Amino acid sequence: MKLNIALLAGDGIGPEVIAQAVKVCDAIAVKYNHEINWTSALTGACAIDDCGEPYPDSTHEVCLAADAVLFGAIGHPKYDNDPKAKIRPEQGLLKMRQKLGLFANVRPTFTFPSLIDNSPLKRERIEGTDLIILRELTGGIYFGERGRKDDGNTAFDTCTYTRFEIQRLAKMGFEIAMTRGKKLCCVDKANVLETSRLWRETVQDMEKDYPEVTVSYEFVDAVAMRLVQWPNSYDVLITENLFGDILTDEASVISGSMGLMPSASKGLHTSLYEPIHGSYPQATGKDIANPLATVLSAAMMFEDAFGLQAEADAIREVVNKSLAEGIVTEDLSGKNKAYGTNAVGDWLAKNI
Amino acid sequence: MKLNIALLAGDGIGPEVIAQAVKVCDAIAVKYNHEINWTSALTGACAIDDCGEPYPDSTHEVCLAADAVLFGAIGHPKYDNDPKAKIRPEQGLLKMRQKLGLFANVRPTFTFPSLIDNSPLKRERIEGTDLIILRELTGGIYFGERGRKDDGNTAFDTCTYTRFEIQRLAKMGFEIAMTRGKKLCCVDKANVLETSRLWRETVQDMEKDYPEVTVSYEFVDAVAMRLVQWPNSYDVLITENLFGDILTDEASVISGSMGLMPSASKGLHTSLYEPIHGSYPQATGKDIANPLATVLSAAMMFEDAFGLQAEADAIREVVNKSLAEGIVTEDLSGKNKAYGTNAVGDWLAKNI
Ligand SMILES: CC(C)[C@H](C(=O)O)[C@@H](O)C(=O)O
Ligand SMILES: CC(C)[C@H](C(=O)O)[C@@H](O)C(=O)O
Numbered sequence: 101m102k103l104n105i106a107l108l109a110g111d112g113i114g115p116e117v118i119a120q121a122v123k124v125c126d127a128i129a130v131k132y133n134h135e136i137n138w139t140s141a142l143t144g145a146c147a148i149d150d151c152g153e154p155y156p157d158s159t160h161e162v163c164l165a166a167d168a169v170l171f172g173a174i175g176h177p178k179y180d181n182d183p184k185a186k187i188r189p190e191q192g193l194l195k196m197r198q199k200l201g202l203f204a205n206v207r208p209t210f211t212f213p214s215l216i217d218n219s220p221l222k223r224e225r226i227e228g229t230d231l232i233i234l235r236e237l238t239g240g241i242y243f244g245e246r247g248r249k250d251d252g253n254t255a256f257d258t259c260t261y262t263r264f265e266i267q268r269l270a271k272m273g274f275e276i277a278m279t280r281g282k283k284l285c286c287v288d289k290a291n292v293l294e295t296s297r298l299w300r301e302t303v304q305d306m307e308k309d310y311p312e313v314t315v316s317y318e319f320v321d322a323v324a325m326r327l328v329q330w331p332n333s334y335d336v337l338i339t340e341n342l343f344g345d346i347l348t349d350e351a352s353v354i355s356g357s358m359g360l361m362p363s364a365s366k367g368l369h370t371s372l373y374e375p376i377h378g379s380y381p382q383a384t385g386k387d388i389a390n391p392l393a394t395v396l397s398a399a400m401m402f403e404d405a406f407g408l409q410a411e412a413d414a415i416r417e418v419v420n421k422s423l424a425e426g427i428v429t430e431d432l433s434g435k436n437k438a439y440g441t442n443a444v445g446d447w448l449a450k451n452i
Numbered sequence: 453m454k455l456n457i458a459l460l461a462g463d464g465i466g467p468e469v470i471a472q473a474v475k476v477c478d479a480i481a482v483k484y485n486h487e488i489n490w491t492s493a494l495t496g497a498c499a500i501d502d503c504g505e506p507y508p509d510s511t512h513e514v515c516l517a518a519d520a521v522l523f524g525a526i527g528h529p530k531y532d533n534d535p536k537a538k539i540r541p542e543q544g545l546l547k548m549r550q551k552l553g554l555f556a557n558v559r560p561t562f563t564f565p566s567l568i569d570n571s572p573l574k575r576e577r578i579e580g581t582d583l584i585i586l587r588e589l590t591g592g593i594y595f596g597e598r599g600r601k602d603d604g605n606t607a608f609d610t611c612t613y614t615r616f617e618i619q620r621l622a623k624m625g626f627e628i629a630m631t632r633g634k635k636l637c638c639v640d641k642a643n644v645l646e647t648s649r650l651w652r653e654t655v656q657d658m659e660k661d662y663p664e665v666t667v668s669y670e671f672v673d674a675v676a677m678r679l680v681q682w683p684n685s686y687d688v689l690i691t692e693n694l695f696g697d698i699l700t701d702e703a704s705v706i707s708g709s710m711g712l713m714p715s716a717s718k719g720l721h722t723s724l725y726e727p728i729h730g731s732y733p734q735a736t737g738k739d740i741a742n743p744l745a746t747v748l749s750a751a752m753m754f755e756d757a758f759g760l761q762a763e764a765d766a767i768r769e770v771v772n773k774s775l776a777e778g779i780v781t782e783d784l785s786g787k788n789k790a791y792g793t794n795a796v797g798d799w800l801a802k803n804i
Binding site: 138149188190194212220221222241242244246247250252253254255256257258260261262263264289291292293295296297298320321322326327329339342343345346347348349350352353354383 | 463482517540542546558571572574577593594597598599600604605606607608609610611612613614615641643645646647649672673674676677679680692694695697698699700701702704705706
């Protein structure tokens with residue numbers, strides 16, 4: 101197969117971890133007889149530095165022309181903590197999500213038996229956790245009208261949702277649930293918010309189309325608790341953009357495998373795969389960043405974007421092998437020898 | 453001293469836990485020579501059942517006339533999960549907060565050495581945790597304009613904050629921090645929301661008035677992570693209403709002492725003290741509910757509302773003694789004998 105992949109390495113450790121994923125994908129291509137055509141483009145702080153725009157039109161063209169996008173991480177401390185900064189790398193992320201129509205962020209949280217003791221949670225709490233949070237990514241308060249009044253002394257943000265936006269996200273949630281534990285939890289704040297009441301109404305109306313799926317409705321504050329108490333009681337969760345931002349990050353730390361968690365953002369025009377970790381500026385250039393989350397994001401890409409299951413499984417297998425044999429970066433090596441980012445990538449590619 | 457206390461027992465286990473706090477307060481009054489004048493009033497589901505209103509005017513009058521309010525819990529399953537329900541017990545809560553001007557919710561999270569193993573977190577993660585989240589309680593998206601458009605197919609909610617609202621909450625945050633570890637974390641989403649940028653700006657402008665306080669600014673998603681990873685790295689956190697709702701609940705489960713956590717809501721016209729747990733309908737009338745969070749809320753009331761430190765300390769001391777001697781309800785008794793709600797209350801009152 102011919103695979104056209106846009107490569108958005110981004111900032112910080114982004115380029116380093118992306119480089120390892122490329123090695124692994126290229127090894128897969130050789131083994132399974134595919135031809136990968138990589139096209140790199142700038143986004144984030146590096147794009148601001150280059151042309152003053154965190155998501156330039158030229159990058160957008162590259163993404164549109166590709167079959168899928170592999171993304172590293174963006175963000176640079178020089179743009180942080182300045183509420184008055186005019187241009188921020190994150191704006192690139194939001195613009196990209198909107199222009200590519202990436203309305204669904206798929207964030208799995210699962211455990212690796214060998215890493216379970218890295219979790220801040222006790223073993224019996226986290227064992228068996230395998231959940232997916234489906235976060236709406238192009239609506240809500242992220243994209244509503246906002247501004248100031250009263251000489252800047254009053255600020256406002258607007259959260260808006262349409263039935264259509266909720267339906268397309270919920271449909272994906274029901275469908276994912278059908279392939280798994282057949283449990284769907286709709287997370288909202290329907291006791292306060294009108295948008296949440298529309299979410300709940302809409303999902304309730306869809307229940308009849310998926311009679312095999314058991315649907316529950318929970319308030320976001322209750323979910324924030326239960327994720328820490330009994331994460332293994334969840335299967336698939338669907339939620340709006342801001343709640344999803346908070347809950348996916350909370351969920352990411354409970355497994356103890358943050359450095360390994362992949363994600364997908366699916367949309368109208370293409371789909372994008374990225375590790376959930378950030379650009380980790382302090383680690384940049386030190387050859388210590390863990391590339392496994394990016395490599396596992398590439399596995400998701402093979403499975404989801406190209407329907408290539410054997411290729412995805414082969415990547416996951418070699419990642420498991422590297423964990424079992426201790427060919428890992430310092431965040432996972434414990435008292436044993438730590439490998440560099442590049443060495444891990446080379447080992448994975450060689451063992452495909 | 454003459455103490456006029458409004459008693460809002462509420463629903464579910466509310467009346468049972470409140471009854472124990474009353475016993476303890478009455479014992480304190482005898483010992484320290486105070487005269488407590490209790491006035492009971494209805495709120496929540498029981499008030500809806502009584503007069504169709506979750507926070508009736510008559511209850512509001514009782515609260516206004518009192519020096520402080522002691523609150524149980526509200527909520528009843530018959531009003532849950534119905535997005536179209538016209539009247540909900542929670543509306544009473546919101547109306548009460550607004551009409552009493554309770555703009556600051558003070559939620560401590562701390563650990564009891566003897567209960568640390570109840571935490572879902574590993575001991576080394578949770579040990580030493582002693583933080584306070586100060587949640588803005590009468591602004592933001594809870595009280596903004598909301599509604600539907602397009603024949604009900606579009607819903608919206610508006611989040612609004614004024615500089616004044618932020619200042620009065622932040623001032624309290626700085627002042628609390630001065631009495632403790634002198635660290636203040638402002639939690640926002642300033643990389644996306646205009647209201648958050650106003651929060652950050654406003655708090656930054658106030659830093660110069662509290663040169664001893666070290667202020668940090670963190671995004672809400674990052675805090676949702678760090679609360680699980682390193683809760684003991686926080687001192688005082690300030691945040692807006694909705695973020696506070698999620699984070700205070702998340703924080704409440706990490707200590708393993710959910711059944712013991714008190715809270716205060718401070719405001720313009722009075723202040724209110726309540727356990728953070730809910731109305732726990734399944735336990736109602738079974739004499740199994742843990743009264744300690746309500747009893748400790750009464751301690752906060754003596755300290756904060758009346759400035760009676762010795763009385764507050766005496767209550768905390770007897771609670772610690774009950775924990776040490778195992779005079780506790782079934783949620784804390786482990787393999788040992790469990791005491792009933794009433795028995796625990798009686799024991800506490802007797803040992804004051
Ligand atoms: C950087 C920020 C705008 C972004 C978000 O809030 O969506 C990030 O936190 C994420 O979750 O991808
Ligand atoms: C019941 C609900 C409206 C309320 C809130 O969201 O404020 C509750 O969750 C709380 O935190 O007191």
